[in-house]
Amino acid sequence: MNKKALICAGFAAALSVGAVSSAQAASKEKCYGVAKAGQNDCANLAGTHSCAGQSKSDNDIGEWKAVKKGTCETLGGYDKAEAKKLWEKETKKA
Numbered sequence: 001m002n003k004k005a006l007i008c009a010g011f012a013a014a015l016s017v018g019a020v021s022s023a024q025a026a027s028k029e030k031c032y033g034v035a036k037a038g039q040n041d042c043a044n045l046a047g048t049h050s051c052a053g054q055s056k057s058d059n060d061i062g063e064w065k066a067v068k069k070g071t072c073e074t075l076g077g078y079d080k081a082e083a084k085k086l087w088e089k090e091t092k093k094a
Contacts, residue, residue, distance in 0.1 A: 031072035032083030035065040045080075045087045062087045 035041070040055035045062035055063040059076075061083050067075060078086065 027069050028066040029069045029072055030064045030080060031067040031075060031077035032064045032080060033059050033061045033086075034067065034072070034075045034077040035060065035063045039065065041065050045084055046091075061090065 030041075032045070035055050036058045037055055038053050040060075040063040041052050042064070043050040044055070044060070044064075061078070064080075064083070067077070072079065077083075
């Protein structure tokens with residue numbers, strides 16, 4: 001196989017992986033309040049961190065985890081709007 005064919009094959013493989021990743025992402029949703037400590041997927045509502053794996057406590061309302069679309073509520077979680085309302089209510093108490 002020549003170099004051009006190898007490059008084309010590699011490019012095609014990369015594109016197909018991207019398509020699978022996009023499809024997988026579309027079948028997920030952010031679910032707040034269900035992540036275990038250290039298992040959040042990204043930034044929190046408070047803005048105190050912007051990385052995955054930095055949650056300090058289990059089921060923190062401000063932390064989210066990607067879950068299968070349609071399962072968040074059954075897991076006891078919230079969408080972003082609901083979580084933000086609850087989080088703001090909690091922070092006003094403190």
